[in-house]
Amino acid sequence: MNYKPDESTLIAYLYGELNEKETKKLESYFQQHPEELAKLRGLDEVRGVMCHAQDKEVIAPPVFVDDAGVRPLWHSSYFRVSLGIAASILFILVAGRLLGPEINYSNGELRISFGKKAEQKVQQAGLTEEKVNELISSSLAKNNESLESARTENQKKLMQTLVDFNSKKMDALTKTVSQASQEQVRSFVSNLQDQNLKLMKDYFQLSTTDQKKYMENMLVDFSNYLQEQRKQDLQYVQSKVNSLEKNNNQFKQETEQILTSLISNPGKKKNNY
């Protein structure tokens, strides 16, 4: 009773591709659920409408039949590959003929060479370590000798060139001096004297003006000093005169007082002394 067909069953029923047993089962389901049948009829109606979409007429394009079986031999891949290999081998052979390759294997060495065979120097067989040392030492001694001789020769050459250069320089200087005339010497000396004289004049002039200034300054200072000194002396004398005058006045007053007292009291004064 819980049977509920899925979408695929419904569609299979719609297109009549459902088996008899399933069809009966579904029809009994539709009797109980008429709304499901109506829904399916709705889909069938859609089919009825959609079938009005017509086919378009189209003309099939012409078919060109190519005969693959009668392809020429040179179009086949096997022929091309074998032709390529043959061409490569031929190229190698021609190159070999022109370049003259030689392949040697001796003493663990593989040599591949092209062209003419290089002239190999015959290697001396009995070359011992001592001989090699002797050869090296003799070669070194020869080399040292040649270097020493070259060095001394170079040194000599250098000294010679230096002496030559200095003598040439000296010659040039003496030549220049000898070429100078007596008049030139005189004019040079007179110039020198004039310059000295001028220098001395300037010096003296400068020194006299300085001395003058100094003396003037000194005199001014001295006069100032004297004036000051005089002023001070005058003040001192004035003060002394003033004090003398003052003392004199005081003495005068005292004398007057004594005289007046003596005058006023002649008797008493006698007793008191």
Place this chain on the structure above:
Amino acid sequence: MAETLLDIAMMHSDSLIARAREGDKNAQGKLVQLWYKRIYNFSYKFFFDHDLAMEVSQKTFISMHKNLAGLQEVARFKSWLYTIAVNYCREETRKKKASRSFSLHDLNPGEGEESYRWEESHHRNENPERQLRHAELSDLLQSCLMQLSHEQREVVIMKEYEGLKFREIAEALNISENTVKSRMYYGLDGLKKILEQKKITKETIGYEL
């Protein structure tokens, strides 16, 4: 009558397929003549575009020519051919999405005898007005079909217009029969809703025609 003969020839083309598979070029040519219209119409209904349908049809038959020798069973030729066509349709859809181009058929072609629909109509010897209405209705239904998803559209076209069995569709799309039926159910259900929106029913069609 000619279409019926063509259908009969298609149904009984086993020996032709066998000969074509063995390299008989004439048999291969005949197979192209037999199946070209079907593959073109499948592609046309898938894209609603003549140029893309032609492109897919040509590619499908070139591929058929190259790979027919590898077909294991003659009985599976139909689903095998539709597999190739579907694959090319999907490829063209991807390209179309990438390039965002549109066909001249998308433009409004106008009405009457200058319309390409009138030119394309294979019944133009009949009543011209009636045939034009048929062509317009066909395009209207085609536009409804285009609103379905790719998966549902493939199944609906194969079942409704190409007449493939569910088993053959499942083989062509390399999916289970139940999945095919399920897509078919939801495809028809979707179409029902689209037709309802556009108010297209059996009655309105009968009135128009």
